[in-house]
Amino acid sequence: MNLRTDTRSQAPAGDLILHRPTAPARQLVLLFHGVGASPEGFAGLAPALARDDRWVVAVRSPFASDLGSGWQWFSVQGVTEANRSERMAAAMPRFTETVRAWQAHTGLDAAQTVLAGFSQGSIMSLESTQTGEPLAGRVVALSGRFAVPPRLAPAGVVWRFVHGAQDPVIPAAFSTDAAAQLQALGADAQAHVLPGLGHGIDARSLGLLVDALDATG
Numbered sequence: 001m002n003l004r005t006d007t008r009s010q011a012p013a014g015d016l017i018l019h020r021p022t023a024p025a026r027q028l029v030l031l032f033h034g035v036g037a038s039p040e041g042f043a044g045l046a047p048a049l050a051r052d053d054r055w056v057v058a059v060r061s062p063f064a065s066d067l068g069s070g071w072q073w074f075s076v077q078g079v080t081e082a083n084r085s086e087r088m089a090a091a092m093p094r095f096t097e098t099v100r101a102w103q104a105h106t107g108l109d110a111a112q113t114v115l116a117g118f119s120q121g122s123i124m125s126l127e128s129t130q131t132g133e134p135l136a137g138r139v140v141a142l143s144g145r146f147a148v149p150p151r152l153a154p155a156g157v158v159w160r161f162v163h164g165a166q167d168p169v170i171p172a173a174f175s176t177d178a179a180a181q182l183q184a185l186g187a188d189a190q191a192h193v194l195p196g197l198g199h200g201i202d203a204r205s206l207g208l209l210v211d212a213l214d215a216t217g
Helices: 038-051 085-106 120-130 173-182 201-213
Strands: 017-018 027-032 055-060 113-118 138-142 156-165 186-192
Touching: 027 038, 027 085, 027 186, 038 055, 038 085, 055 085, 085 113, 085 120, 085 173, 113 120, 120 138, 120 201, 138 201, 156 173, 156 201, 173 186, 186 201
Parallel strands: 027 055, 027 113, 113 138, 138 156, 156 186
Antiparallel strands: 017 055
């Protein structure tokens, strides 16, 4: 296990480092925002997520949002159950490249990486487990979903879903159904549905995110 930051690798431009480790790094946490948002939206989470041996990075989606502000991995204009998967798949190579660039920069591998996404950021994070070698040992989906129901449960990957019961954008059933489907495939998957929460992150969901990160050691 390489605990040294690889100074030969340049950090991806546009991403926001929320916390740099002050001890030998053991974990890389990559945060992925939703459509029309930016990495700065995660800045308030930094104190709760910081740990001496942890990198915490908010990743900027690569394309300007066509909703008028912020950034996106793919357009949600006219998105349907039929075309969402195609749009996600077109963006996946760039997503994979971004994760691997941060792993190279920090000297940490997939087993030491956590992908934590909100909304569209969770779609990309979750779907990355369904194609090729897993990019991370743990995925935390906040108010998110798979593009299509999960087909695979790669060994060594842990899934955690956190969802507001009153989410009007992505119904919480997408999280509970996905967790059940992954469990049926033999995976370590859990869903937490929070009463009173809509499409967002509150103190309860932040606490569950912290628990999910700390559980990796």
